[in-house]
Amino acid sequence: MTILKGDSPARFGHTELPDEQQAALRKAVKFEWITIGFLAASTVLVFAVLGNSQAMKAAWVEDLLSFLPPISFLLAARVIRRKPSEEHPYGFHRAVGIAHVVAAVALTVMGAYLIVDSGIGLLSAEHPTIGGFDFFGQTIWLGWVMMAAMLLTAGPPIYLGHVKMKLAEKLHDKVLYADADMNKADWMTAAAAAVGVAGIGLGWWWADYAAALIISGSILHDGVRNTRAAVSALMDKRARTYDDEEPHPIGHRLDEYLCGLDWTETAQSRIRDEGHVFHVESFVVPAGGRMPTLEQLEAARKACIQFDWKVQDMVIIPVAELPSEFLPGVTSGGER
Incomplete structure (x- = not known):
């Protein structure tokens, strides 16, 4: 073979x-x-x-x-x-x-x-x-x-x-x-x-x-x-390290980067482990309620993909508040 x-x-x-x-x-x-x-x-x-x-x-x-x-x-x-x-x-x-x-x-x-x-x-x-x-x-x-x-x-x-x-x-x-x-x-x-x-x-x-x-x-x-x-x-459990010992650290790194952008108020990601690579969905709350431009969203997405080769597919979704029902570490008020 x-x-x-x-x-x-x-x-x-x-x-x-x-x-x-x-x-x-x-x-x-x-x-x-x-x-x-x-x-x-x-x-x-x-x-x-x-x-x-x-x-x-x-x-x-x-x-x-x-x-x-x-x-x-x-x-x-x-x-x-x-x-x-x-x-x-x-x-x-x-x-x-x-x-x-x-x-x-x-x-x-x-x-x-x-x-x-x-x-x-x-x-x-x-x-x-x-x-x-x-x-x-x-x-x-x-x-x-x-x-x-x-x-x-x-x-x-x-x-x-x-x-x-x-x-x-x-x-x-x-x-x-x-x-x-x-x-x-x-x-x-x-x-x-x-x-x-x-x-x-x-x-x-x-x-x-x-x-x-x-x-x-x-x-x-x-x-x-x-x-x-x-x-x-x-069953799409939260992405973990190769030995299943702990949640994969890439999620924290992506969130830190997105939260540090001048046009975001807060951000949180959920990551699906596809086998070797990850599918990432990042929810961001725009600062001041102002919608980011397409150029800002695309630049952030490309920067996140460069963080780790396993980040194969990624989408960034602007939201009014973080959806607490499916994001780890988010309270009912949308706060981390």
Whole structure:
């Protein structure tokens, strides 16, 4: 799948990305392909040594689910490059949100299933067994191979997650952030699976199911958290930072600028997060009730767009008073 061709500028719809974001997008695409290649190898490796361990089964399922975020990112990165059309006047940026929802729901469903499956095994006191194999006349316990496989697959995701986390911030990409967050936590899955296998070797049959429950709980936690964030974003929740930790600061910066103009009394914006870019509606109360000229409105709009590459579409609406019913931080009297 080719996302960027030659030296042509990278775009999100009709937004041409700055050089830093173009480089970040190319790097993100490269690292998502690297992630898919690593997952293909690790999934085959873990499947080959699964045995009867429930923890290993849970770790293998998590590896399979880990394909969803990078594939979703690559597909969304291709779709959102399409320019707005008559049928899609806001562009195709919501493809990011759809990809986020699909990946998050899959995580939630599979996490819940694994918890039930592991819980049933624990309550029914099923004793998993791990056999051995012949290696040049010596019988080797398969558990050693399982634990070695987990250790081999634990390291790379930590590095991949660290790199993608930085790229997610630069691109304001929540799918990439969710993928990076999962990668950074993969070492916990590997460690839990290895402990579960070691528990079987020590005769603690319950340790395997306990480890599986820990892994399943981690999958479910990631799924629920990402589902909540993805659904609220599609419902036009107030624009937030890439990690959903706080409202995006661009709104405050725009309002400060608009309030500082000599022809405005006060101003307040509402921002819709379209995926990577923002659609901004700024309501301004003209000073002295005098309507600003078209030149003043256009100059202010262009200045606001220059604040941040994510401000793709912006409208400035003169009003008699700030509409309190849908602007954050505005009282019933229209005051902030």
